Amino acid sequence: MTVSLEFGLVNAANRYLTAESFRFQVAATGKQLKPRQVWVLQFVSPHGAGKLHLISALKRYLAADANGKVTCDQDKPGPQTFFLLHQYPDGKVSLQNEQSKRYLGGAEDNVTCFAQAATETEKWTLHLAVHPNVAMFSPNRKRYVRCDEKAGVLRCDRDVPWGPLILPLLPLSPVKKYGLRNGAGKLLASNGSLVPEVTPQSLYSLEVSGGLVALRDDEGKYLTGREGSMKTIKMDKPGRDELFSMESSPAQVSLRSSSTNKFMCCRPGELGAGSMIRFVLRLWW
Numbered sequence: 001m002t003v004s005l006e007f008g009l010v011n012a013a014n015r016y017l018t019a020e021s022f023r024f025q026v027a028a029t030g031k032q033l034k035p036r037q038v039w040v041l042q043f044v045s046p047h048g049a050g051k052l053h054l055i056s057a058l059k060r061y062l063a064a065d066a067n068g069k070v071t072c073d074q075d076k077p078g079p080q081t082f083f084l085l086h087q088y089p090d091g092k093v094s095l096q097n098e099q100s101k102r103y104l105g106g107a108e109d110n111v112t113c114f115a116q117a118a119t120e121t122e123k124w125t126l127h128l129a130v131h132p133n134v135a136m137f138s139p140n141r142k143r144y145v146r147c148d149e150k151a152g153v154l155r156c157d158r159d160v161p162w163g164p165l166i167l168p169l170l171p172l173s174p175v176k177k178y179g180l181r182n183g184a185g186k187l188l189a190s191n192g193s194l195v196p197e198v199t200p201q202s203l204y205s206l207e208v209s210g211g212l213v214a215l216r217d218d219e220g221k222y223l224t225g226r227e228g229s230m231k232t233i234k235m236d237k238p239g240r241d242e243l244f245s246m247e248s249s250p251a252q253v254s255l256r257s258s259s260t261n262k263f264m265c266c267r268p269g270e271l272g273a274g275s276m277i278r279f280v281l282r283l284w285w
């Protein structure tokens with residue numbers, strides 16, 4: 001069984017790993033996340049958190065030989081396409097080729113996999129390649145995260161990802177961290193409260209484990225859904241309640257009659273013919 005996530009990989013020079021269409025070459029030249037900068041991290045096993053393939057937008061597998069040469073022209077996995085994902089306290093990762101034991105790194109047109117140790121040149125920031133509005137799901141609890149506006153907290157207790165209270169995920173911030181905010185624009189702080197502005201306590205580093213993600217604050221604590229409300233707790237590594245999947249959330253709309261000003265619903269009954277002529281769409285963004 002394989003699990004996949006889509007990411008952009010940003011190097012120390014703030015450039016994205018890019019899959020070129022010409023001869024399937026690889027460079028680190030992208031200034032922003034576009035289709036050619038999106039890579040599928042295909043985990044070999046959901047329980048083998050660090051072993052994976054990297055697949056380009058051209059559906060080719062990244063590979064590295066014993067001499068450090070990086071290619072991306074294979075349409076099937078092979079011995080040279082297995083990489084080990086190593087994660088660091090600052091949120092960055094490195095990618096070690098399993099066969100050669102060397103690390104992927106480089107800049108501009110000189111991307112290689114020859115370094116014996118991971119320096120800053122061989123470390124990458126993961127940019128989650130999803131729409132900022134996502135549904136955050138806990139596979140262990142089998143529930144979605146939602147905002148409890150009355151209590152002013154986030155809870156992991158929603159059965160379906162439906163309605164305006166489902167959580168949006170902020171894009172990668174300038175400091176390469178993530179924030180979680182509700183529909184009113186408030187962000188989740190590490191103590192579980194909702195704050196109106198971006199602070200160090202409302203930004204999290206992203207970690208990946210077997211196709212699921214965990215969010216870690218500056219103190220090394222992990223965001224969890226095991227409490228009554230979402231907040232961070234001290235752990236050596238994320239457990240089952242600290243791992244989430246990020247599901248794409250399609251735009252949701254309300255349909256309202258322009259003649260009666262009433263919303264369409266699924267309750268039994270019939271709508272008058274006049275109320276079906278035209279509807280106003282209201283997007284939950």
